[in-house]
Structures are given as structure tokens and as C-alpha cells.
Amino acid sequence: SMSKPxxxxxxxxxxxxxxxxxxxxxxxARSLPRALFPLAGVPLIDYALNCLADAGVHECIVxxxxxxxxLASHLASSPQSKRFATxxxxxxxxxxxxxxxxxxxxxxxxxxxxxxxxxxxVTNANLAELLAxxxxxxxxxxxxxxxxxxxxxxxxxxxxxxMQAQERSFIAVSNADTGCLRMLSPAxxxxxxxxxxxxxxxxxxxxxxxxxxxxxxxxxxxxxxVPPRFTDEFDYRSLDDLVRGVLEHExxxxxxxxxxxxxxxxxACRVSNMNLYALVTRHLLDxxxxxxxxxxxxxxxxxxxxQVRQRNVYVSRLASVHRSARLEKSVLxxxxxxxxxxxxxxxxxxxxxxxxxxxxRLSDCYLWPGAVVSSDCNISRSLLCHNSTVLDDxxxxxxCVLTHGVRVGPSVVLTNCRLxxxxxxxxxxxxxxxxxxxQLGKDSNAAVYKSAYSDRRDEAGDSDAxxxxxxxxxxxxxxxxxxxxxADNVEYLSSESDSSSExxxxxxxxxxxxxxxxxxxxxVLQRAEQDKHPVDTMVVEINSIKHAFCVHIDxxxxxxxxxILLYPLLKCEKDDESEDCQVEITPAEHFSQ
Amino acid sequence: MQQQQQPAAKExxxxxLAMQVVRRLSKRLQKRQQAESxxxxxxxxxxxxxxxxxxxxxxxxxxxxxxxxxxxxxxxxEEAVHSLGASAQLLSSLQNNLFSERPIDYSQVKADSLxxxxxxxxxxxxxxxxxxxxxxxxxxxxxxxxxEVVLTLGYSHSVARVLQTAAATRKFQAIVCDSGxxxxxxxxxxxxxxxxxxDASLITDAHAFAVMSRVHRCLLxxxxxxxxxxxxxxxxxxxxxxxxxxxxxxxxVCTPAHKLAPAYHSVERANVxxxxxxxxxxxxxxxxxxCPKYDLVPPGLVTLFVTNLGGLAPAHLHRCLAEQYHQDDxxxxxxxxxxxx
Numbered sequence: 056s057m058s059k060p061x062x063x064x065x066x067x068x069x070x071x072x073x074x075x076x077x078x079x080x081x082x083x084a085r086s087l088p089r090a091l092f093p094l095a096g097v098p099l100i101d102y103a104l105n106c107l108a109d110a111g112v113h114e115c116i117v118x119x120x121x122x123x124x125x126l127a128s129h130l131a132s133s134p135q136s137k138r139f140a141t142x143x144x145x146x147x148x149x150x151x152x153x154x155x156x157x158x159x160x161x162x163x164x165x166x167x168x169x170x171x172x173x174x175x176x177v178t179n180a181n182l183a184e185l186l187a188x189x190x191x192x193x194x195x196x197x198x199x200x201x202x203x204x205x206x207x208x209x210x211x212x213x214x215x216x217x218m219q220a221q222e223r224s225f226i227a228v229s230n231a232d233t234g235c236l237r238m239l240s241p242a243x244x245x246x247x248x249x250x251x252x253x254x255x256x257x258x259x260x261x262x263x264x265x266x267x268x269x270x271x272x273x274x275x276x277x278x279x280x281v282p283p284r285f286t287d288e289f290d291y292r293s294l295d296d297l298v299r300g301v302l303e304h305e306x307x308x309x310x311x312x313x314x315x316x317x318x319x320x321x322x323a324c325r326v327s328n329m330n331l332y333a334l335v336t337r338h339l340l341d342x343x344x345x346x347x348x349x350x351x352x353x354x355x356x357x358x359x360x361x362q363v364r365q366r367n368v369y370v371s372r373l374a375s376v377h378r379s380a381r382l383e384k385s386v387l388x389x390x391x392x393x394x395x396x397x398x399x400x401x402x403x404x405x406x407x408x409x410x411x412x413x414x415x416r417l418s419d420c421y422l423w424p425g426a427v428v429s430s431d432c433n434i435s436r437s438l439l440c441h442n443s444t445v446l447d448d449x450x451x452x453x454x455c456v457l458t459h460g461v462r463v464g465p466s467v468v469l470t471n472c473r474l475x476x477x478x479x480x481x482x483x484x485x486x487x488x489x490x491x492x493x494q495l496g497k498d499s500n501a502a503v504y505k506s507a508y509s510d511r512r513d514e515a516g517d518s519d520a521x522x523x524x525x526x527x528x529x530x531x532x533x534x535x536x537x538x539x540x541x542a543d544n545v546e547y548l549s550s551e552s553d554s555s556s557e558x559x560x561x562x563x564x565x566x567x568x569x570x571x572x573x574x575x576x577x578x579v580l581q582r583a584e585q586d587k588h589p590v591d592t593m594v595v596e597i598n599s600i601k602h603a604f605c606v607h608i609d610x611x612x613x614x615x616x617x618x619i620l621l622y623p624l625l626k627c628e629k630d631d632e633s634e635d636c637q638v639e640i641t642p643a644e645h646f647s648q
Numbered sequence: 649m650q651q652q653q654q655p656a657a658k659e660x661x662x663x664x665l666a667m668q669v670v671r672r673l674s675k676r677l678q679k680r681q682q683a684e685s686x687x688x689x690x691x692x693x694x695x696x697x698x699x700x701x702x703x704x705x706x707x708x709x710x711x712x713x714x715x716x717x718x719x720x721x722x723x724x725x726e727e728a729v730h731s732l733g734a735s736a737q738l739l740s741s742l743q744n745n746l747f748s749e750r751p752i753d754y755s756q757v758k759a760d761s762l763x764x765x766x767x768x769x770x771x772x773x774x775x776x777x778x779x780x781x782x783x784x785x786x787x788x789x790x791x792x793x794x795x796e797v798v799l800t801l802g803y804s805h806s807v808a809r810v811l812q813t814a815a816a817t818r819k820f821q822a823i824v825c826d827s828g829x830x831x832x833x834x835x836x837x838x839x840x841x842x843x844x845x846x847d848a849s850l851i852t853d854a855h856a857f858a859v860m861s862r863v864h865r866c867l868l869x870x871x872x873x874x875x876x877x878x879x880x881x882x883x884x885x886x887x888x889x890x891x892x893x894x895x896x897x898x899x900x901v902c903t904p905a906h907k908l909a910p911a912y913h914s915v916e917r918a919n920v921x922x923x924x925x926x927x928x929x930x931x932x933x934x935x936x937x938x939c940p941k942y943d944l945v946p947p948g949l950v951t952l953f954v955t956n957l958g959g960l961a962p963a964h965l966h967r968c969l970a971e972q973y974h975q976d977d978x979x980x981x982x983x984x985x986x987x988x989x
Contacts, residue, residue: 342939363921365915
């Protein structure tokens with residue numbers, strides 16, 4: 056590990072965001088944070104830390120919302136964290152990115168230009184070079200606020216596969232000489248296959264370059280002025296907001312954003328949904344993220360931990376694989392695993408201490424540590440989480456997910472995006488016992504997972520499949536393998552925060568903002584009633600506390616309606632005489648966005 | 649990842665690497681002898697064996713460090729046997745193995761008695777390693793005749809020096825195959841172009857078969873030489889050697905003796921796989937792409953090994969091995985049998 060440099064100007068810092076604030080991996084991420092998901096046997100955050108350590112980062116600050124304890128204990132013991140000058144510290148952030156950076160500004164931890172990366176980023180890009188380039192750019196143009204790093208998918212070997220698995224892609228226009236970003240918008244073509252470009256952006260640019268098919272990595276090299284900017288604009292919640300804000304208000308503040316596009320031989324991808332998890336694992340095993348190979352990433356005696364056979368087969372020396380087992384290609388077998396006779400494995404990751412029975416066929420599946428598969432099974436394209444069990448003669452085909460500790464019975468056939476959780480812990484137990492036993496086997500302890508939102512979706516519009524997503528704006532929980540994304544502002548809906556309190560992990564010490572906000576709102580209504588304020592004054596007051604508490608407009612509508620209806624009820628409880636209480640409900644146009 | 653970045657930063661020649669290992673070992677041996685008064689030869693031997701295992705752990709492809717450890721072990725064992733006196737066992741050799749009675753007990757020998765002899769022998773070893781390339785040059789240059797056409801592949805320090813030495817006294821033609829995907833052949837070409845006596849030209853690997861009928865000699869280098877005559881060499885060598893066999897062109901492999909490993913060739917030997925993105929830029933999602941750094945060439949394709957100790961026919965490699973390493977050190981850590989020599 057390297058030591059801290061004497062001069063503070065040479066200190067290289069990085070900020071890692073370990074919470075993506077969406078629930079793509081919903082029931083699986085309940086007990087294990089996404090940053091600790093094993094990807095080819097190694098926790099996901101280790102890949103990001105590895106890349107940062109190679110870039111020469113001295114200090115790393117990790118932000119997370121839930122699962123604080125498990126993340127902190129992992130960082131304390133991970134071999135990757137020892138490569139930094141000071142071990143990575145974990146801090147809490149309640150809301151996406153915005154709060155994390157405001158916390159950075161308040162605590163004055165940032166001394167220099169820093170690298171901002173998500174924890175689920177797998178890349179072999181040369182971040183040291185990016186940082187140097189950013190510094191050079193800042194010397195020439197002191198207004199450059201940050202360098203956004205994106206990956207292009209229009210060239211390169213596996214780019215089209217990555218593109219298809221992404222939820223959204225971007226188009227951008229930047230200056231061909233300086234890389235200064237002029238326009239960034241989500242890619243969407245109209246029916247004639249045209250994309251929309253802003254004229255102003257193109258005209259003001261010198262020699263412009265159009266990028267299409269860009270993938271957002273959540274990776275940026277930020278200058279030291281970014282945290283104060285976030286504190287000033289307390290509306291900013293994500294990097295998109297910042298970039299959009301900078302591009303719109305460029306004339307006012309003069310800041311600019313640069314764009315750096317990775318392409319060709321540099322691999323970079325965020326594991327933001329299940330399809331990408333499968334794809335990135337495959338790429339890792341096939342050596343596309345060289346020099347990060349499964350052999351080099353795992354363990355302290357990295358070079359001899361795995362025996363590397365032909366066609367990307369990595370077998371740990373502490374695993375026992377039967378002679379007649381056929382490991383066809385792209386297989387990783389972790390320490391302590393046992394593979395029985397007559398097995399056929401293609402494109403699999405067998406975690407540590409897993410057991411695979413005889414005559415089983417596994418293809419494109421991922422077994423996390425402790426999973427057990429018995430004999431004569433046929434599993435394809437599935438994920439088996441920690442300590443899950445598949446009993447004899449079962450078939451799990453086409454995207455099944457078994458969460459922690461699930462047992463699925465003998466001779467069962469599961470197909471098509473089934474998400475199986477332990478019964479008793481699943482939120483909605485819609486199925487009866489008999490049905491479960493028939494579906495999942497007589498020895499199982501599981502239930503099919505139905506999220507709260509999928510029920511609503513089923514009721515609302517099951518006539519046509521594609522009008523369904525548009526109707527239901529609030530639907531957040533997707534089937535875990537799906538990637539069609541709905542509205543964008545679903546990010547902070549509180550399903551994850553409910554789950555964190557369920558899991559019993561340490562809740563961040565600050566007050567939950569919404570209760571406070573509700574009380575403030577009640578106070579406003581009370582004052583307005585007592586002092587006979589006109590409606591406009593009330594509107595101004597409510598707007599100001601909305602901004603002060605950083606509440607989203609949708610949330611405000613919900614809470615306001617609730618509070619207004621609650622207020623007379625509370626009043627009735629206080630007053631002894633029951634009077635008819637009337638409160639005027641103002642129409643929605645008064646509230647600013 | 650740090651170990652993979654190091655070779656790019658500082659390219660060590662194999663003899664420099666071997667010398668580093670030997671220096672490190674001699675320092676550790678001295679420290680051990682000074683620290684423990686009761687140290688025996690067995691302890692020292694164990695320590696050096698551990699170091700060899702550690703070397704294999706750091707980089708399974710690198711045989712030179714392990715071989716350097718084996719040379720030091722041979723020195724230790726020899727000196728131990730000498731100090732046990734003439735009444736001790738006959739030095740094990742091919743004939744004596746049948747008749748020797750008792751195995752040698754190294755724990756009888758005190759480390760102090762070995763100190764001077766071992767340090768003198770290690771100094772000799774370092775000198776030999778340092779001058780290995782110069783000796784190799786002179787031996788190799790003798791094989792190239794006037795106006796001959798010599799074919800080589802990629803960039804190799806030893807081959808470059810051999811060609812330069814030969815060019816001092818005669819004129820000849822050199823054809824260099826650029827070995828993709830790193831195209832080290834062009835680096836070799838730049839070097840050879842500075843030598844006026846050599847008429848150097850560059851061809852692609854695929855073109856080698858076509859020119860092979862005009863070539864008098866193939867001059868190559870290897871990363872490791874296995875005990876049965878197989879090689880671990882730069883990618884493309886196997887194809888080149890098969891072409892040479894087809895056209896009956898003699899193949900000379902110039903390697904210093906410290907690259908000679910006691911293991912036998914096998915396709916399961918350690919190999920490094922590079923990023924496949926350097927090979928294909930197309931948008932194909934169905935292809936499986938492998939980019940190995942080394943070729944594992946089976947035995948039977950090389951005519952002569954030119955080492956710093958002179959020319960060596962493949963059938964006599966075992967003799968060189970027996971002189972350099974002790975029989976007991978041929979396999980270090982039997983658990984690593986599948987990994988590397």
C-alpha cells in the first residue's frame with residue numbers, strides 16, 4: 056500500500072457511492088447491500104476499489120444509506136482496502152448523491168479534485184490518466200467543473216450486448232477539440248427514427264462532435280468546486296441535475312462540464328440490473344476486463360489460488376471437482392466447492408462452499424457461497440443466493456432467482472422470471488399452501504415473490520402490455536430480470552428505506568426528514584388559520600419549507616393532501632365542542648415545481 | 649494487479665532477474681547464519697525452497713526465479729556433502745544412484761562451516777549469470793554463415809545481440825516476423841536497421857510459411873525451455889516451427905542456461921491471457937476470443953539449443969539439467985504440479 060504524500064496538493068481522493076437508491080435487486084438486496092454482491096466470487100465494491108487503487112488514489116470515502124455495518128466491516132477486512140494510504144471510511148447519506156456531496160462539503164474532507172465513482176462499477180480504465188487530463192484541462196480553463204466519463208457503445212466488441220442490457224442511453228454533443236460538453240440528453244427516437252438536438256447547443260459549439268449510444272457510468276472527475284455548488288443548489292439530487300444545471304446556467308456562472316468517452320479497449324460497466332450482472336460476470340470470466348481477472352482479484356495468494364485451464368476455466372485449488380465433471384468454458388469454481396460426477400458446467404460461477412450434485416447441468420447460473428444444488432438438476436440462467444438449496448431432479452430455467460436460505464423442493468419445474476423468497480418473510484403471501492407445495496416442491500420453504508406494486512399493475516391495466524407502464528407512474532419494483540424502465544423520479548421511493556429498518560441494520564442517526572416536514576406543515580396551517588393569512592401567503596410559506604426540507608413535488612402533493620385532511624381531525628380532538636371544521640383546499644396550480 | 653504492471657515499467661532481462669533473486673537469497677542466507685548459531689544446512693535448504701515456492705506464487709509463468717533458487721540449492725547441497733567429508737556418500741550421479749546406500753542427512757552439517765564456501769560459490773554464480781548473455785552471443789554468432797537468410801520472430805534481447813555480433817564479421821539477411829498483437833517485430837526491425845551489415849526486412853506471421861523455403865536458419869528465443877525440449881515462447885512460435893519442420897530448416901533457440909526448467913512440457917502449463925479487446929474491435933457477440941501471450945511448443949521441433957555454455961542438442965538437455973540442479977529440487981512443492989515448473 057502506498058503512503059500519504061507529504062504535500063496536500065498531491066493527495067488523490069475518491070468518493071464511492073455504495074447505494075444506488077433504486078430497487079432493481081429488490082428482495083435480494085434486503086439482506087445484502089448491492090455493493091457486497093459477489094461478482095465472480097469477489098464483492099462488487101472491490102472492483103471499484105481496485106480500479107481506484109491502481110489509479111493512485113490515497114484516500115477513499117464511501118457513502119451508503121442502508122447496511123452501514125456490513126459495509127463497514129467488509130471494508131475493514133478487504134484486501135483491496137489495504138492498498139490505500141488510509142483505509143476507506145464509510146459515511147451515511149440519506150438521499151441520493153446530492154446529500155452525500157453536501158456532507159462532503161460540510162465536513163471539508165475534500166482538498167483537491169476528486170474522483171466520483173459508484174460502487175458497482177467494473178472497469179479497467181486508466182483513471183490516473185483521466186485525473187491528469189482533467190487537471191490539465193483545469194489549468195487551461197479554470198471554469199471546468201467536472202469531467203463526466205461515459206462509455207460509448209458504437210464500437211467495440213461486446214458493446215451491443217451492453218447497450219441492450221442498459222436501461223437508458225444518452226446522446227451528447229461536445230466540442231471536438233476541448234471536449235467541453237454542450238448537450239446531454241437521454242436518447243430517444245421518435246417514430247421516424249429521428250433524435251432531437253438543441254440548436255443552441257450546436258451553434259455555440261466550435262467544432263462539434265456528436266456522440267450516440269453513450270452509457271452512463273456514474274463516474275466523474277470532479278473539481279474541488281463541486282461540493283460548494285451542491286450546497287448552494289440544494290435542489291440537486293443527482294449528477295444529472297448538476298450537469299443539467301451547469302449546462303442551462305452556463306452564462307450565469309460560467310462553469311463548464313467536459314465529456315470524456317471511453318471506448319474500444321477500455322471496459323467499463325455498471326452492474327445496475329440483473330441482466331448486466333450476468334453480462335459483466337461473463338465478460339470478467341472471458342478476460343475482457345484484463346488485467347482484472349478472476350484469478351488476480353481473489354484472495355491474497357492471488358496468482359496460485361486458481362488453476363487456470365483452457366477456455367477460461369478457473370478452478371480453485373481448494374475445490375474438489377470430480378474427474379467426470381465437464382467444465383466446458385467460462386467457469387469459476389471457488390474454494391471449498393464440490394462438484395459431483397457427470398456434471399456439465401457452462402458459463403457458471405460456483406461460489407465458495409457450494410455443492411453441486413451428480414449429473415447436474417448448470418449453464419449461465421450464479422451460485423453464491425453456500426448454495427446447494429442436488430443431483431439430476433438442470434439449471435440455466437438463474438441466480439441462487441447464499442445458502443439456497445435446490446433439491447433433486449429440479450429444473451430451473453430462464454431467469455429464476457432464489458433468495459437467501461430458500462429451499463425448493465424435489466422434482467419442481469420453474470421457468471420464466473420467478474423470484475422465490477422464503478415464505479413468512481415475503482410481503483404478500485397471496486398463494487395458499489397447497490398451491491405453493493405444488494409449485495415449489497413438497498420440501499420447500501419458499502413462496503413466489505409478488506411485490507406490492509405488481510398487484511396494482513395487474514389490476515390496473517392488464518389488457519395491453521405497453522400502456523401498463525405509462526399508466527402506473529409509481530411502479531418501482533420491477534421483476535428482477537427486466538430492464539424496461541418507467542419514470543425517472545422513482546429513485547427515492549421509500550421501499551429500500553423500509554427494508555433497511557426491517558433488516559434491523561443501523562438507521563442513520565439524523566431524524567427522518569418527513570415527520571419533521573409534516574409537523575412544520577401542520578404549524579403553517581395552524582398559523583394560517585389563526586392569523587387569517589390569505590392563500591398566497593400560505594402558498595409562499597409551504598413552498599419555502601418544501602425547499603428547506605428538499606422535498607420532491609410528488610411527495611409534497613401527497614403529504615399536503617394528507618395534512619390538510621388531518622388538520623381538522625386534530626382540531627376536533629383538541630376542541631371540546633364539535634364544530635364543523637372547514638379548511639379550504641387550494642388547487643394544485645399554486646404550488647411551484 | 650501490481651505484479652502485472654511491473655513488467656511494463658521496468659523490463660528486466662532474464663539474467664538480471666536471476667541475479668536479483670540470487671542476491672536476495674545470499675543476503676537472507678547470511679542473515680540466517682548470523683542470527684541462529686545452531687542453524688543447519690537442512691534449515692537453509694528449507695528456507696530457499698520456501699522462497700522458490702513464493703516465487704512461483706508471485707508469478708506462475710516466471711521460471712527464471714525458481715531456477716535461480718534451484719542453483720542456490722544445488723550449491724548448498726554440494727557444499728554440505730563436501731563438508732561431510734570423503735567418508736560420506738558418493739555424489740549422486742546417474743551411475744551412482746543405483747549403488748548409493750544411505751540418503752544424505754543435511755541436518756548433520758552446521759551452517760557456519762558452509763559459510764565461506766557457499767558465499768564464494770554464490771559469487772561465481774552471479775558472475776556466470778552476469779556474463780551469460782555475452783557468452784551466448786559469441787556461441788550463437790558462430791552458427792550464422794556468410795550471405796545466409798535468417799528468420800526470427802518478434803523482439804528478443806538475446807537474438808538481437810547474437811545477430812549484432814555476427815554482423816560484425818559477415819554480411820547476411822534477416823527476416824523478422826512481426827508478432828501480433830503487440831507487434832514487437834517492428835522493434836526488432838528498428839534495432840537491426842541500425843546495423844549496416846544486416847539486410848533486415850519485416851513480414852507478417854502468416855507469411856512465414858511462404859518464405860520458409862528460402863530461409864537457411866531460424867533463430868528464435870524462448871521464455872522457458874522445458875526438460876524434454878518443449879518451449880514456452882512468444883505467441884506464433886509454434887506455427888513458425890511447424891513451417892520450419894516442413895521445409896527442413898534448422899531451428900536454433902538461443903536461451904541462457906538459467907531458462908532451462910526441469911519440468912516437462914504440457915499444454916496445461918501456466919500461460920498468460922491478455923485482453924482480447926486488442927484483437928477484435930468488431931461488434932460480434934457470439935465469438936469466444938482468446939489472446940494468449942505464450943505458445944507452448946511441443947518437443948521435437950528444435951534442432952539445437954544455443955546456451956551460454958555452448959550448443960546443446962535436445963537429447964542432451966538432461967545432462968545440462970543434472971549439472972545445474974540437484975535431483976531433489978526438480979519439483980518444488982509437488983502440489984503445484986499442474987501449474988508450472
